[in-house]
Amino acid sequence: MALQVPQALAGGVTVITHGFNSDITSWILPMALRFPGHPGFPGTQLTCYEIEITASGGGFAATATHLDGPAPDVSNSGEIVVKLDWSSIDTGEASTGQVAAAAASALLSSGLIPENDGRPLAELPLHLIGHSRGSSVVSEISRELGKRGVWVDHLTFLDPVPVASYGDAAVQVWENVLYADNFYQRLNALFGFDPMGNAVTGAYNRRLLNLNGANSSAHSDVHLWYHGTIELGTPATDTQQTIASTIRSNWWTATESSGAATGFHFSRIGGGDRLSGATPAGSGTEPINQGYNRLWDLGAGTSANRSLVTGKNALWPSLVTARRTTPASIPAGTAFGLELRYQSDDASAGAPVLTVTLDPDANPWKGNEIAIDTRPLIATGPANVLTANLALIVPPAVTGSYRIAARIQQSGRTRHLQAAGTLVVTPALPPPAIDRSTLGFSGGRFTFTVLGSPGQSVRIEAAETLDDWQGIATRTLDSATWIFSDPDTALHPKRFYRVVLGP
Incomplete structure (x- = not known):
C-alpha cells in the first residue's frame, strides 16, 4: 500500500519578498518565472501578482497588480505567486512588523483582487519565502495570520538578517506554521561587512558552506542557491548570476542531488518528504524533519519547537x-x-x-x-x-x-x-450477487454464497412480502465469496433474500 507524507500539494499561494535596499525585479521575478518548469509543478499556467506596501497617510497600505497569467479561477495549476514589494520603505522607513501587518491584511482581504470574486488569497495553502530582512517580514506575516487562525503550510528563510535599529522583529517560527526551513551562510565574504544569517529555532537549518564562484556577496548567493533548487537545469540564471556546471557540482551535497533534493523540493509544489530524518549536510547536522511542527503530534512527534501566538480573534478554520x-x-x-x-x-x-x-x-x-x-x-x-x-x-x-x-x-x-x-x-466492479446454485439448508439454517469482489461493501437484505426489505447482515469482502447462514431461519417460514452494495 502506498501511503503519503502528510503535507499539502498543489493549488496554493507562494509569496516571495526581498530585504534591505532591494526590489522584486532583480531576482524575485526570475525565480517565480521558473516555477512552471519544476518537475512538481501541477499544470502549465502560473498566475502572478505584485503586492506593493507603501507609506500612506501616516500608516502603510497594500495595493495589488496583476502581472501575468490567467485569472486564478481558470488556471489549470491553481498556483499563484505574489512578489511582495516594499522597496520604497526598505531602508529604515518601516519595520518588518509594519510591512508584515499590511501584507497579512492584504492576504486576508476579500477585495484585494477583483477577479478573485471576493475570495481572499489566504483561502489557499501558503508558502512564504523571505531573504535577509524579508525573512523577518515573512516570519511576522505568519504571526499576523496566526492571530486570525490561518495556518501557513511552509515558511522559508533565506539568510535571515533582521535589523534591530530599524525595529525589525526577531525571526521566529510560530505555532501556525506546519513546516519551516532556513538556508543561511556565515562566510562574511565582502570585506568583512557582508551580512550573515543565523540558525532559527524550529526550522530545518541548512548552513551553506560553499558559495564560491558567483556574486561577490555570499548573502546574495543564498537566494541564487535557492533559485538553483527551482531551475534544475545547467546553466540556470536569475539574470544576475549564472549557475554553471562548477557551481552545480560544488554548492550542493551528494544527498541534495545538485539542488534537486533540497530547498524548493520541500515546498508544496516540490513534494519532498518533510518528515524525513535524513541529514543532507552530513553527519551531525540537522535532519529535515527538524522543521516540522511538533507543538501537536502532526506526524513528527511532540516538542515545544514553536513560538506561541497571542492576541487571537475572529479565527478562520x-x-x-x-x-x-x-x-x-x-x-x-x-x-x-x-x-x-x-x-x-x-x-x-x-x-x-x-x-x-x-x-x-x-x-x-x-x-x-x-x-x-x-x-x-x-x-x-x-x-x-x-x-x-x-x-x-x-x-x-x-x-x-x-x-x-x-x-x-x-x-x-x-x-x-x-x-x-x-x-x-x-470502472465499478460488477455488483454482488447470490450464487443460486448454493441455495440450501445447513444445520437448520438457510445458507447461500454471495459472489463479489474483494473490497466491496455488501449488505444482505431480507423480506417476507417483497416490499418490506430490511438489512440483516453487512460485510466488506476480503475475498470473492461470502458464505452466509441466516441465524433467524426458524423464525421465518417464508423469506426472500437479496444482496446489494453496502454499507
Missing part, C-alpha cells in the same frame, strides 16, 4: 494536513480513506463544515470539482488540533484521475487543502 490512507487506485462505488487534521474557532462560532471533493485538476477555485461528502466537524478552539479519519465512497458513475480536495468553512471563512498525489478511479 484551517485544514492543517490531508493524507490518503488507502491505495491510490480504487473501483468506482468503493471507499477510500482520508485523514485530516484541522483547527477551528470554538463552538460559539458554530460547527465547522467539511466538504470533500474529487478535483480533476489542482485548482480548488475552478468549479469543476465533484462533491462526495459534506459533514460538520467538532469545533477545536484555538489551542487544539483534531484529527478526522473518514471513509468516503466514490460515486459509482465516476471514473478517472482526481485529486482529493477538502475545504473547511466556519463563520463565512473558507480554507482549502488537497491531499498529495492523485486517486485513480477505475
